[in-house]
Amino acid sequence: MEEVKLAAAGRFVAKSERPVEDVYFDLLSVVGDVRGCYANEEKVRGFRDADLATMMLMDGCFLLQFMVDSKDMMLSSEYCILKDTMLLENQIPWLVLETLMKFHCGRGRLCCQCGRQVLPQGGRRSLVFMSPMKRPWWQSYKARKPAHLLDLLRFSQIWCMPQEHIDYMPGHVSLLSSSAVELAQIGVNLRASAAAWFGDMSVRKGRFWGGELSLSPVFLNDVTACWLVNMAALEAAGGSVVYGPAVSSYLSAVAMLMDREEDVHQLRGRRVVLSTFSNTETLEFFKRIGQHLSFHGRYFAVLEQIEAYQRNRPVRTFLHKFVYNNYKVIGIILSIASVLVGIFKALRGR
Known part of the structure; x- marks a missing residue:
């Protein structure tokens, strides 16, 4: 996966508006804020700023490139990656993704692609939620920036709850x-x-x-x-x-x-x-x-x-439960009753 991440990062940066050094140094400038995104800073304390910026560059570029070109990347692993990207422990701070998206020449399209991965079919239906949405939800995400992609996924599902x-x-x-x-x-x-x-x-x-x-x-x-x-x-x-x-x-x-x-x-x-x-x-x-x-x-x-x-509705619920649990017996009784009625009619006709 490290080789794949490196290739994906190279493809992403190649489409950016500036050289890789600019992308890296912009990430390096926000490393302090990135550290603050982790509830337990022990997990990132062992990384030097340069190493943390490099790791975020690799992981962030891979994630964004996967969002844009998932059909061209490792089709056999696509579902595994879709699962891994939404694990709570795997989340990349939104600040990293936002910083990287600034450099992409198609950043508007990139944001929509992120939305479509979370909410496919042009934003109309979710992979989780099967009902159509009233309007594109990602237009409203700017009002509240998510903490990470999992937070964005959850927001996309429930954002218009009354x-x-x-x-x-x-x-x-x-x-x-x-x-x-x-x-x-x-x-x-x-x-x-x-x-x-x-x-x-x-x-x-x-x-x-x-x-x-x-x-x-x-x-x-x-x-x-x-x-x-x-x-x-x-x-x-x-x-x-x-x-x-x-x-x-x-x-x-x-x-x-x-x-x-x-x-x-x-x-x-x-x-x-x-x-x-x-x-x-x-x-x-x-x-x-x-x-x-x-x-x-x-x-x-x-x-x-x-x-x-x-x-x-105590009477209704009692009657409905009685009928529900005894409908076979009731059906047999009604069948017998209809037969008897038919016999009595025939006898009276004679």
Whole structure:
């Protein structure tokens, strides 16, 4: 990889507006600020300024060049690199990337390419979040510069979350969880949300009889599973994370809905979870990550809404649960009854 990084850095600098010495000395001038980006400076204290600037030059140029020309670079390793670039422990300070982008003759295009790697298809759909965005999110990133690329990825998913969702403070909840099947038993069906941000979760009345739990649809594969874990890790690490633990709350809620493979089947059938994993693998992923997540505002809000639905409709939920659990017996009884009615009609006709 060091040879590949060197080649990528050479290609990146070759397209810059100034010689490599200028790029290096600009990085060297911000090394002090770069050191301050690390919570534990012990990790970088052993590097001299010149060595740290060289390392950041290599890593930063490689990352930016990969964003621009990933189709021309190591196709067999592309997914591995996409995972590695979003590991929390691998993050390069945004200051480094911003300094390097200044020298690129196509820096506007470069910024958009970074956006498209995080949010492909011209910024319309995310690799994680499957609903279309209302407008290009990277136009707003200048108002709040990210700490690093992982922070930018997370921001791209949730940046247009409504303020009322961010500020909502749920009251007392019992923390009694409900699986997808248990919700279906009381008449609460799952529905893929059309909201334009990741992490939307809300319970509302159904169109006819029951209720609906609306959830942002998520696409799960090796890459996005890694990204979700690291976005949650970023939230757990604290700092200036905007919009609170939105990703962690969403993952906690989906993990709550999964007790058995039947629950996964419900989520997939409603297109809330789209996954290249099997039902068993999907269940294992959410249950494992759910063990390490703290509960937060939006998760409590969903529990509160589920409890309110059950409390306000006791008769409906009881009847729906009875029918759901005994529909086979009820079907047999109705079939027998229809046969008997037919026989009685025939006897009366005689």
